[in-house]
Amino acid sequence: MPEIKKYLSIVALGANRDKLARDLVGAIGRRGCEISECRITPLGDHFSASMLLCGNWSAMGKMESALPGLAEHLGLSVQFQHSRPAEPQSDFRPYAAEVVAPQQPRLLAELLDFFTDQGTSVIEVSCQAYDSGLTGAAMCTMHMAVHVPTNHHPQTLRDAFMDVCDDLHADGLLDPIKT
Known part of the structure; x- marks a missing residue:
């Protein structure tokens, strides 16, 4: 046994x-x-x-x-x-979201709201604030692992993500995690 x-x-x-x-x-x-x-x-x-x-x-x-x-x-x-260990979720695709933006008090909350409203699950977040070496501006980088339901159209989600990034004066990428 x-x-x-x-x-x-x-x-x-x-x-x-x-x-x-x-x-x-x-x-x-x-x-x-x-x-x-x-x-x-x-x-x-x-x-x-x-x-x-x-x-x-x-x-x-x-x-x-x-x-x-x-x-x-x-x-x-x-x-x-x-x-217990996490249950495997085969009805989701793993994506990586990366954001570089000026430091803003609600930046993370806005991004979490966006992904929640899209029906996705943010499973991991890493954030780091820093001062730009070139300008001294207060900046922030964020890396997120996101589970996207397989029935979501990837380009539609990517376009909506880019719109949110534009609204936040941020640069962003949303790509599949290749494992």
Whole structure:
């Protein structure tokens, strides 16, 4: 009988320091867990990690019991919940949306509203503000992974996206993700 895997989602945040990612990943492995999905990135001067761990019930029990002490030892704030892997969605096509625009307080909200109104699902967002090296202007880049229903006409969605980008004084691209 195959062993049933259990899943645990964790989110960790703390002051950034050398080797923090290595220490966290190592502690997870020592408890018999695998990392199924992981995103580790700095947020300002902080370390952030989102992970989906998997393992047998014994490894998950060890991990869950160890997390409070591990968080204290590593100087992290950690939240966790039992979870499951995402269900495959064959009735969607993956697209990548990229936007470069002047920094605006509602830019992300406007783009999320657009994709929601189009019946698509934004599944991942990455944003970064920066000052232009050439002009010093406050700018922003956004990368989004979007699930587009297979019954949507791609060019119609792309044209509507370009119209929204024009309204926001942004440059944008919407292309299929080729995997």
